[in-house]
Amino acid sequence: MPYIKITRHEYEEPYHVNLVFEAANKTQSTTLEYYCNATDLSDIAEHLEVFPRHNADVFLYEFGSEKKEDNHSYYFRMRVFLVSSLGACAIQIRTNNNEELPNKEISEFCILAEPSQINRLGQLFRTYSKLNHKLLEWSVKDGHLK
Numbered sequence: 671m672p673y674i675k676i677t678r679h680e681y682e683e684p685y686h687v688n689l690v691f692e693a694a695n696k697t698q699s700t701t702l703e704y705y706c707n708a709t710d711l712s713d714i715a716e717h718l719e720v721f722p723r724h725n726a727d728v729f730l731y732e733f734g735s736e737k738k739e740d741n742h743s744y745y746f747r748m749r750v751f752l753v754s755s756l757g758a759c760a761i762q763i764r765t766n767n768n769e770e771l772p773n774k775e776i777s778e779f780c781i782l783a784e785p786s787q788i789n790r791l792g793q794l795f796r797t798y799s800k801l802n803h804k805l806l807e808w809s810v811k812d813g814h815l816k
Contacts, residue, residue: 689706708799
């Protein structure tokens with residue numbers, strides 16, 4: 671079953687967090703450890719809780735860069751968009767460890783979801799952003815925090 675799992679390791683909180691982001695659809699999966707501003711979690715929640723706001727709504731969260739000249743150690747993208755006029759959505763995940771071959775790891779895939787399932791993910795992010803839980807687990811069927 672498609673899922674998103676985020677594990678938080680304490681790091682310079684409440685300003686910065688160390689996250690291990692895992693996601694999978696039916697055929698692909700990815701894992702990326704990265705560091706970000708703690709406020710990123712509430713920013714993500716703010717958008718996902720009310721997604722979609724209109725029929726052309728797109729939410730994009732990016733951290734890092736894939737451009738060699740930017741000298742980032744990784745790239746993470748989560749893009750949420752509508753795939754049909756009936757409201758079906760997709761969560762596009764792209765990760766890149768920005769290593770050279772043979773250590774390069776790039777993954778890109780989508781998880782299909784309904785707006786209410788995206789909204790539930792946003793609600794989980796809202797509570798998770800308070801930094802009282804170590805684990806966020808979401809699937810199209812359910813979700814919880816530990």
